[in-house]
Amino acid sequence: MHLVVRRLPDRRVSVSRLDDTDGLSGAETVDAHDWAAFVARTERAEPSTRWVWDDTAIWYPELLRAGVRVGRCIDLRLCHAILRSSVATASSALATARPGPWDVPVAAPRDTDVGALFALDAEPGGGERDPLAEFAAQRAAVAGATPDARSRLSLLIAAESAGALIAAEMTFAGLPWDAERHDAVLTELLGPRPAPGARPSRMQEALAEVVTALDVTPFSPESPGELLRALQSAGIPATSTRSWELKQFDHPAIAPLLHYKKMARLFTANGWNWLDQWVEDGRFRPTYVPGGVVTGRWASDGGGALQLPHQVRRAVVPDDGWSFVVADAAQLEPRILAALSGDAAMAAAARGVDLYDGMVTAGAVDTRAHAKVAMLGAMYGATTGESGLLLPRLARAYPRAIGFVEAAARAGERGERVSTRLGRSSPVPGRGWRELQELAAGDAATEAIGRRARTEARNWGRFTRNFVVQGSAAEWALCWMASLRTRLTQLADGTPLTESAHLVFFLHDEIVVHSPIEQADRVARLVTESAAEAGRLIFGDAPVDFPVTAAVVSSYDQAK
DNA sequence: GGCATTTGCGCC
DNA sequence: AGGGCGCAAATGCC
Structure with a gap:
């Protein structure tokens, strides 16, 4: 009806x-x-x-x-x-x-x-x-x-x-939020809350160390230009101020500088100002934007809800008499790829709780770390580095799975649309992209145009390659949550939403349910059942497991 | 001065 | 030369 x-x-x-x-x-x-x-x-x-x-x-x-x-x-x-x-x-x-x-x-x-x-x-x-x-x-x-x-x-x-x-x-x-615990975390990591416009004491100290080690006059590390000049004046040949680049240099200024950057990030993104702005009456209420990402993932608006750093998850605490059931889907995207492609060997590796271990056991790769970096590289389109080197071996062990993402990449390079398992399709590339490809294919094409066109084609191919996996995973997650919601509604038996177990957070392949303590174990089982149902709904009887880890905890950081 | 873009980094 | 995002602060531009 x-x-x-x-x-x-x-x-x-x-x-x-x-x-x-x-x-x-x-x-x-x-x-x-x-x-x-x-x-x-x-x-x-x-x-x-x-x-x-x-x-x-x-x-x-x-x-x-x-x-x-x-x-x-x-x-x-x-x-x-x-x-x-x-x-x-x-x-x-x-x-x-x-x-x-x-x-x-x-x-x-x-x-x-x-x-x-x-x-x-x-x-x-x-x-x-x-x-x-x-x-x-x-x-x-x-x-x-x-x-x-x-x-x-x-x-x-x-x-x-x-x-x-x-x-x-x-x-x-x-999302239940304990502002006092958040303040305690900040005070522990940064020092007490500073006056408006001032740096927290721990940041001040780290900065002093950096200045001493570089032997420069005081400067503002928030300015990439100033920081770069300071580093270069001390003989550090940095070309950017990114942490991952700075890590490579062996200099006494680097450690306190990285520490400073870490603290500065926490201070500006999830510090006291964030707390004042976003937490009210013990709740953080972001706006979720379903369908906000082209692939079908959710986006969020306000408070950076989908980027909550692990550091502050200690402040996510259930109400008295309540627990959190925190669950995440283990290696969701590789499992989705196994199911999408019908790769029986990868499905077999996925039979246990840890897919990457399964790949090692099958002899496809040497270590779990290799399995993970190789799989992520295959799904994201990495061509160089460690994961690029591992790709050929992966392709030999799992030709259907790798062939599936390769086909999606080739389609994108040709400007074609690709689709998720349930039928969400990628957008067609923009007019500029298509014109460049046509220009490169024509008689008047120069070498430079050809090069640019190939680069753009590969870029779009990486997007479509990832689209099919990320988008299908998002569909699985939606079905998981929808199935769980139905079960929680039955459990609630007419009780208002927030007086019985209810979803309070979602992060692509992870959920948090706020549940009365006495219902939590039951909720954890419902979470697991819902995951199995999601797999059946989307893939029918395809032999791929979608295990979830469900933990009953008294703060969000205790999970995993 | 205000608005747009870039840089850098948090999450998956 | 690794996919998708949001956000703060600096920087670029008018």
Whole structure:
């Protein structure tokens, strides 16, 4: 049962009911005051309802604030983006139409004030968005795909939309954050909080050491130019001020300088100012941006939520009487590649808990470290260095897996689109890229143009090579979370979201569930079950395991 | 002065 | 010459 909803100008919502064949079977209008109650009533009476709306980030926060949860939805904006560029729906009316009001590049405005839903005076797309017509166009696009693509796209649409619900719920719940412990971590590593504009004492000390060791007049290491001149004046032939380059030099100034840089990073990115700005009432509430990355990964907006350094994870602490269940998928991307390519040998190596160990046991590589660097290199397109050297051996042991990413790279080099397991396709390269390739192929091409064209082609090939793996892994993660969410909802048995176990953080292949202590072990099992279900949903009976490590902890840093 | 780009580094 | 991001501060430009 689909209920297509749309904002009306006079603070009302129109609700169109569609039957199983998408025929209009009823319509009504609901006043803003009654909206949350209407949704709650509908969810109770018909839990399998799928709400169809333009943008979850617009509709859902207000419902959550009213204590109402939604089981299932279709996020038309997110699904439009998928279907618009998918190779599988390329000939559909939806994909071939001129850009319209659904082709908005970013999520809804960050305005989550109470009443925001009905306060929107203009459509985010700039034009009138008709959800009924858009839903029909999307259903037609999917129906027109091959049967195989149809079922995969249907799963992708459901998973993407579930992700949008989860993102809104996680922002609503917030990540439990102990500001006192954060302050303690900062004080331990940097010294006490300095006056505004001043450096923390430990940074000051490290800087003094650097100045002494370089025998220079005091300078500001935040300025790459000043730092470079200071280093060179002491005879250190640095060409940049990057830490990984500075590491190579043997000079007494290097160690305190690297220490300084480390501290400076923590101070500016996740120091006291960050704490003041982002943590309120014991919660960090970033905005997640589902579909924010071309590959389908989530992005985030505000507070650098997806880059929380390990140093400060000690401050992520559950409420009294609660635990965290922290789980991550072991070697997710290589396993995804094994499943995508149907590489039986790699699938066999993936049978244990550690895929890299499995590769060593099979004799494909010498050490676990080699296995890891070689696999990452294969998926990222490394050509030089250690991983470049290991690649031939890897290709002999796992020809199908390596052949799969190589094929994706070659397609990208030709300017073709590649697709994830469920049918999200990479964008076509820009006009400048295509013109350069045509120029290089023509009679007037110079050697320099040819060189530039080949470089650009290889660059795009590395992107498409990684796209298929990263994007398919993102789909697995969405299915994992969506399956878990369903189980957690059952466990909650009608309890409000934040009064029972609920997701509070997601990081590509890792999740954190905030759970009452007595439920935590059960939640850990649900996490594991959900991972197995995700594998089945996406790959059917393909013989690749997706093990997850699930730990019950009393602070985030204790996991792993 | 303000806005855009670059540099460097955090995460996966 | 290794994929995808976000963010702070410095730097570049008008």
